[in-house]
Amino acid sequence: MALVDLSATEQRAKLNAREVTAVELAQAYLARIAAKDGEIGAFLRVTGEAALAQAAEVDRKRAAGEPLGLLAGLPVAVKDVLCQQGELTTCASRMLEHFRSPYDSTVVAKLKAADAVLIGRTNMDEFAMGGSTENSAFQPTRNPHDLTRSPGGSSGGAAACVAAKMAPLSIGTDTGGSIRQPAGLCGCVGLKPTYGRVSRYGLVAFASSLDQVGPLASTVEDTALLMEAIAGHDPRDSTSLPVESPKFSQTVNQPLKDLRIGIVPEHFAAGLDPEMEAAVRGAIEVYKSLGAKIVEVDLPHGKYGVAAYYVIAPCEASSNLSRYDGIHYGHRASEPAVEAELAAERAEALARGDKAAAEAVESTLVRLYRRSRTEGFGAEVKRRIMIGAYALSAGYYDAYYLKALKVRRLIRQDFDRAFSQVDLILSPVTAAPAFKLGKLVDDPLQMYLVDLYTVTANLAGIPAISLPCGMSKSGLPLGFQLLAPPLEEERLLRGARMCEEKRKS
């Protein structure tokens, strides 16, 4: 069995037993990337040299008997949205194409402290806005199971690199489903933690009240391992929860007793792909066979989730992205071109004899903002900025933003009520397996519905995990999702592990 076919947990055991070195492991993955990523496009940049140096340092430490971190020697791919000191952090946007971060995000700092080997930066939808990774300004990413299909998004690169065995562990971010949906479409495991469980410091913000960083891996065990390394309170993030984080890797293999699993009948209504439905029902059967009690629960406001999400997320995005103005860093339009453009407009107005129009031509500063942002942002980012700016405008704020916040509270209350009856809720993660590249890219509304099953966890701030439950006849991965009450990642991982274990046997 090749090294890259092993799980991260197995690789870790081999590293600890000194049967393999970190450098050998890194080399194996770099070779795999060299062979596969040309057709998949999961990575925006592979940091091979730095990875090998880090791996060598881990080997040296191990040889010297120095203490080693939790992920010592394990390659980790990082979504290109988390700041890493000295590295480009582009968010797959022209706007930040040349932005080199002068500081480490807390998650990257934690990975470094855990002696992980940072192997490369993965592709994504621009600023994490999208569900197909087609909104990347630089390249598409293809689904390793079918190169004509999307890996999902926005963490499409993060999921695809795990699915294609180009990295055992991968960091993604999830604002409305951006970890779970690509994990589901690529056949891997992805966890969106409780809001506030993982620090957002150094995560380039899309929608601050919804964004969470989380792990992707090929097994639940590996997911628990990576989660353990990145979770924890961070005083630099005011929304970080001041609670101690459990050692997930130590409990993940303990099955839950007397498990009560909630299902929502509406989740299985029209619109759900029959193969997908069968697979998700199969997962329910797995839990039944493990002695779990299946209980129907009601999430009456869930149907308003997508609508509320597509108000709140763009509102926050419109504000978060206003810092990209071409003044201090990031893409700036050519100043001579801007000056020339303005001069031409003035001259043209004067030639018409319209002095007022000539005087009304905007200032260089305003035009520089306009041009820089027009050139720097892609269509989907602009669309969301405009939706958000509109919804926050005087006269619309109450009708959109405040209303959406009310819906958000109701959704959280739905979950609180449901979780008084059950330990976990099980649902589909996507309505259908991976879609063809280009199929949804021109239909933003259809694309937004891709988030149907995932956005409520973000709105409620609760943890959720996506994991495989079969393959379609055409060979596409099928997945499902488990949701848990706030801060119950341990329960979530143990519950997910039960199904994974059972399905393997």
Next chain:
Amino acid sequence: MPDYTTIIGLEVHVQLATHSKLFCGCSTRFGAEPNTQTCPVCLGLPGALPVMNAEAVRLAVMTGLALDCEIPAYTKWDRKQYFYPDLPKGYQISQYDLPLTQKGRLEIRDDKERFASKEVRITRAHLEEDAGKSSHDEAAGKGDSLIDLNRTGTPLLEIVSEPDLRNSLEARAYLDELKLLLTYLGVSDCNMQEGSLRVDANVNLHIETPAGKVATPIVEIKNLNSFRAVERALDYEAQRQFREWEETGKKLGEAPKTTRGWDDVAGKTKAQRSKEESADYRYFPDPDLAPVRTSPEQLAKARAELPPRPAELREQLTREHKLSPYDAGVLVNLGRPVLDYFFAVVAKCGDAKAACNWITQDIQRTLKYRDREFAELNLPAERLGELIALVAKGELPTARSREVFEAMIDSGDDAHSVMQQLGIGAVDESELIALCQELLAANPRVVDDVKNGKQQAIGALIGQAKKKNPNADPARIRELCLELIAKM
């Protein structure tokens, strides 16, 4: 010509005296090399997050309490969004609909009683972060602009008054009293040159016309670089608005609120092309920051720790120390360190009036002439108290007390040793009588002149007396001579 009343409200921005910025750990020290006091947070780099500085909130709450404001149990941070090069995030973190403190008041008065004491209502005092500083180098031809982000993120308290001020005198008194209060609380150094106190004024007129009262459109005046500038600008603006109303007849509501900048050299306000006109700031709660909750316990503690306010101190000085309101005002205006010095002097000598006179007159005079700060005054309060006590007991002639005072400052010695060095001692009355008799005997012309009604002739004798005995009190010499002549 109809009568009008000027309606003025002031917005004062005060930099709070915290060591670090409002949402990051960068220093707030003034005058550093540009862009050296910055970090990912205040530079607005991608991914950076704000963390609230609790000390800034504590200072703001203290100020709110001192202004008799309500301190709501729950407030939040909002983003005020606009594009400007000195605002790297594209939004300013401020407080919109739930300020940290609101509905307070500040009493203003005039020592010279040019207006009656009144209470100015405070609408709100909220916290926000400062922007950076742009400088436009138009002279260089290319019109390059430079931006210094050292100031970005410095905590500002914006104190907004209701439109309760009616003229520039009242506005000045309000600013003086507010500055004094902030200084006494130690929440700001209020240095206008360094930008730690900035004032914007909102002005319009209520004009009495035969058809009833008419309000003119509100004008916001910016670029007010000193309190004097505020006074001048308000006076100018009232007249300008009246002229404009006569010309255009435009009333409040018929023209938008405009912004005018004060040109101190020209002595005029000038229309500004405002970035704020018709701007929609799209305020919304900052999702990166938790709401601020102030518990009743925290509030009680803050109230207990609140230092006495200038108004209370003036009251104490007039009530307990029997100073005149004028003296009390002058003393309090000199600041907390001087006031503490005063209390220490009084504790030593028991004479508040004398202590006040020495401190507000002699000490101020000598500091000025020595070009020294009060903190550099080489005269401990106990020693000044002792000096005052010696004068009161008659051991030190009043005539020579200033000489002793200056010598004490020069030498750093106490009053007794200085008096010894200068050979100063109390003069016995019989000694003085003998001296006067001697002088009168030697100067019959003076005696004659006085008898003929020219009392000022005595002056010649006083000079001679001082020569013979430097400790002789001139006033007493004069009295004794007149008495002796009368008996002749």
